[in-house]
Amino acid sequence: MDDIVHQAMAKWPNVPDCYGWLGLDTRGNWYLRDDQAQAAGTFASGLPGSKGSLLQHDKLIDFIGRNYSADSLGRWFFQNGPQRVFVELQMAPLVWRVQADFSVKDHIGRDASVQTCWLDEQGHLFLQTDSGFGLVHTQDMGLAADAVDRGLWLPQDVLSQQVPERFGFVLSPMAMQNV
Known part of the structure; x- marks a missing residue:
């Protein structure tokens, strides 16, 4: 601050x-x-x-x-x-931008390390990182799909209506x- x-x-x-x-x-x-x-x-x-x-x-x-x-x-x-x-x-409180090397930055530009990956029934991809929870930007879904294909991120199912309470x-x- x-x-x-x-x-x-x-x-x-x-x-x-x-x-x-x-x-x-x-x-x-x-x-x-x-x-x-x-x-x-x-x-x-x-x-x-x-x-x-x-x-x-x-x-x-x-x-x-x-x-x-x-x-x-x-x-x-x-x-x-x-x-x-x-x-x-x-x-979500953060919006993740996926970089070419599969690292992520939030919408403010801060680097983070991915801990878990979540996919809701509507196809929204969320990441829990060391600095918080957020949604992957729609323009970065191709890179996110590559991260999943390579086994770097393993999406777990989550219902969209449960996301706010589950992730606080x-x-x-x-x-x-x-x-």
Whole structure:
């Protein structure tokens, strides 16, 4: 986490958390979700306008990545200075990019070591790594298939509806607030 974020947290310790305003899709893209996007539906719903606006500012994306983490309840967030901005996840908290040598990097660019591989009934491939759980990017499924063919990754079956609970993350922290 950035030093400036730690300093802001110490200076303003009681800033309320923020829900519903930031989303992460299955390709590792960040979306800003204003009131209109939130009113259109949940981030993962696929309803027109519910995703919000794609973030394209490189420095902002890098800042979010450096300050992206999870709490003890499995809710992923971006620590924006003193404010914790909980992230709505389309499918998983990390999106893996497979490299030519079968190593992986998350959507933020951090290296990881694959520990286990999981395949759901819809054909989504997930990896548990030393730095967390995530979805393999659709553009990298050819390389992932090669890793499986070579015996580097041995996919285990998992039901898509069981993925968040089994791997300890929350798709929609905002929905937890409405319970």
